[in-house]
Amino acid sequence: MIVALRIEELCLARGERRLLAGFSLALEAGEAIALTGPNGAGKTTLLRSVAGLIRPLCGAIRFDGGEGRLDADDARRFGCHLLGHQDGLKSGRSAGEELDFQVRWTGGTTDAAQGAAERLGLTRLLGLPVRALSAGQRRRLALARLAASHRPLWLLDEPLAPLDAAHRILVGELMSEHLGRGGLILAAVHDPLPILAREVGLAGAP
Amino acid sequence: MIGVLLKRELALAWGRGGGAALAVGFLACASVMLPLSLGPEPARLARVASGVAWVVLALASLLSLERMFERDFEDGALDLLCLGPLPLEVVATVKCLAQWVVVGAPLALATPIAAIALGAKPQAAPLLTLAAALGGLAFAFVGGAGAALALASRRGGLLIALIVLPLLTPPVIFGGAAVESFQIGLPWLAPLLMLGAYALAAAALTPFAMAAACRNALS
Numbered sequence: 001m002i003v004a005l006r007i008e009e010l011c012l013a014r015g016e017r018r019l020l021a022g023f024s025l026a027l028e029a030g031e032a033i034a035l036t037g038p039n040g041a042g043k044t045t046l047l048r049s050v051a052g053l054i055r056p057l058c059g060a061i062r063f064d065g066g067e068g069r070l071d072a073d074d075a076r077r078f079g080c081h082l083l084g085h086q087d088g089l090k091s092g093r094s095a096g097e098e099l100d101f102q103v104r105w106t107g108g109t110t111d112a113a114q115g116a117a118e119r120l121g122l123t124r125l126l127g128l129p130v131r132a133l134s135a136g137q138r139r140r141l142a143l144a145r146l147a148a149s150h151r152p153l154w155l156l157d158e159p160l161a162p163l164d165a166a167h168r169i170l171v172g173e174l175m176s177e178h179l180g181r182g183g184l185i186l187a188a189v190h191d192p193l194p195i196l197a198r199e200v201g202l203a204g205a206p
Numbered sequence: 207m208i209g210v211l212l213k214r215e216l217a218l219a220w221g222r223g224g225g226a227a228l229a230v231g232f233l234a235c236a237s238v239m240l241p242l243s244l245g246p247e248p249a250r251l252a253r254v255a256s257g258v259a260w261v262v263l264a265l266a267s268l269l270s271l272e273r274m275f276e277r278d279f280e281d282g283a284l285d286l287l288c289l290g291p292l293p294l295e296v297v298a299t300v301k302c303l304a305q306w307v308v309v310g311a312p313l314a315l316a317t318p319i320a321a322i323a324l325g326a327k328p329q330a331a332p333l334l335t336l337a338a339a340l341g342g343l344a345f346a347f348v349g350g351a352g353a354a355l356a357l358a359s360r361r362g363g364l365l366i367a368l369i370v371l372p373l374l375t376p377p378v379i380f381g382g383a384a385v386e387s388f389q390i391g392l393p394w395l396a397p398l399l400m401l402g403a404y405a406l407a408a409a410a411l412t413p414f415a416m417a418a419a420c421r422n423a424l425s
Contacts, residue, residue, distance in 0.1 A: 053285060054425045077291055086282025092221055104210045105290045 002063050002070065002079045002152040003029040005050065005184060010059035012045050019045055023059070025200060029152070032175065032185035034193050037202030043188035044084065046202070047155045050186065051082045063153075075153075081106065084157040087142035089130045095141055096126030099148075108149025116148035117141075120170065135162040147174050154178065156187040160194075168194055207291055208300060215304035218277070219270075226312040229266045233313060236262040237320040252325030256334065256385040259321035263338055264374045266313055267345035271370070272363040274301060274353040275416075279423060288424070298416035302350040302409070310342025327389050337384050337401060341377040344405040348373045351412040354419035376404050 005027040012020040019042030027033055035043045048054045050061055052072065063075035070079075089098045099122075103113040117123050120140045125133060133141065139162045146154060154175075160168050172194030175185060179195070187193060219225060240258055241251055278284040287297050317338040318331040326334070352370035356362035380401035387394040 048285075051285070051289060053288060076289060080289055082285055082289055084282055084285065086280075086285070088278070088281055088283035088286040090218065090277070090281065090283065093217065097217075101210065101214045102286060105207070105286065107291065 001065055001182075002075055002184065003066055003182070004064040005153060005186065006060075006062040006064065007050070008060045008062070010046075010049070010061065011057040012042055012049055012054070013057055014042075014045055020202065023202075027184050027186055029182040029184055030179050032179060032187065032193065032195055032197040034197040034199050035186065035188045035202060036190070036199055041202040043202060044157050047082065047084070047157055047186065047188055050153075051080060051155055052076045053082075078107065079151050080153045080155065081146045081149075081151045082155045082157075083142055083146060083159055087138060089138060089141060091129065091131035093130060094126065095122065095128055095130050095133060098130055099126065099141055099144055102142075102145040103148040106145060106149040106151060108145075112148040113144065116144040119147060119174075120144050120167075136164060136167065139163060140167060143171060143174070146178075150181075152183050154183065154185045154187070156185065158189065159187060160189070160191060208296070211290075211292065211297065211300050212304060215301050216308060219274075219301075219304045219308035225270065225308050229269050229309050230312050230316045232266045232269060233262055233316050233320055236265070237324060240324065248325050255321045255324035255326040256330065256389065257382045258324065259317050259326070259334070260341070260378045260382045260385075262320065263313055263317050263341065264345065264371075264378050267309065267342060267349060267374075268367055268370065270305075270309060271349040271353045271366050272356075274305060274350055275357055275420060276353070276362060279357050279420075284420060284424060288421075294417035294420055295413040298350060298354070298413045298420070299409070302346045302412070302416075305350065306343055306346040310339065310346055314338035314342050321385075326385070330385055330388055333388050333394065333398070334385050337381045337398060340398075340401050340405045341381045344377045344401075344408045345374060347405075347408040347412045351415045351419070354416040354423075357419060357423035377401055380404065 007023065007025040010020055010023045035046065037043055045054060049056050063070040063072060099113050099117060100110055117126060120143060122140055122144060125137060160171060163171060175195045179185065244250060278287065288294060314335050318334040321334055322328050322331060349370050352366040355369055356365040359365055380397045383397035384394045384401060387397065
């Protein structure tokens, strides 16, 4: 169980371009951070490096549990949700099949997947192929995975972008519940999050 | 957890580029074309039947490799697979096994039919099926390694063929030798065992290469 995320003196680059240098951040259980900054500032790269998909040039990313430091690999494999622009939903399969796989793969159950689908107003859509869903419905399907399988650290990349106003409020409720259970949220955003969040700005490349 | 993943991979392999139907169809077309180019004399065809069946089998196995990792890479599912409970090496193994079940097994059943139609001895059918199944295992794992290495490159399919075909040569040699020896009454066990050894070595070693290639493509 992750109770804190610590990023220390992190340097990140994409190709030849240096994005972050000496970046530090601490996130505690029950807390949300909104990462802001212009396009290309490195928000997505930072989230992906926390998820372990991109190796930093220097610095450290640490996950603390209740009794000291966690193994980073274990923390990511069992305690971390990443929601990016690409949601990994296969367009040819049905929404129900894909949600069930994603939830069970990340440690949830079929019942929890059904419950989350109901909560996000997706029950009616589960029989449709993913390609028939709108951008907003697709995003809700991806968010249902987060709601259904409990993992403490949520790494969100523009989570609200395609959602309408009513569903933004609903997702805000899901986020508050997650924080209430001791969850952590690190979100890259352009619009403000519908919950209380500390804002951390990335300056962007000079 | 492996079951959850295997179920998905089987469904995806089945839907990928026509799955089994395309590979078996290719095998059938290629073995029908051979008599057209070589001429219809049965004696000449019978001599090359099992060898040709092996080459066609290797080519048919290449068909749906391109999408093995590429689809997951493009739509973000590879990120999700990285953040799951099983190491990426196990994920890669499950993908290759699914490929083997969906493409390799139907091909293993179709290969003896093609070979016999060309004039191979019907008694060779069980051995040919076994050898094609072992060969298919090697093709799936070596092919998976090629598919993972070609990730994030344009025109990956061509690159996969170039990477994979040289590595498919040993199973073609051993498999062809086993069937040929059986037909002319020579000992055939040794080449079959070599084929099995190659398939098992591929299954044991390539998952590490696939996982490393996937991580590299993501970062």
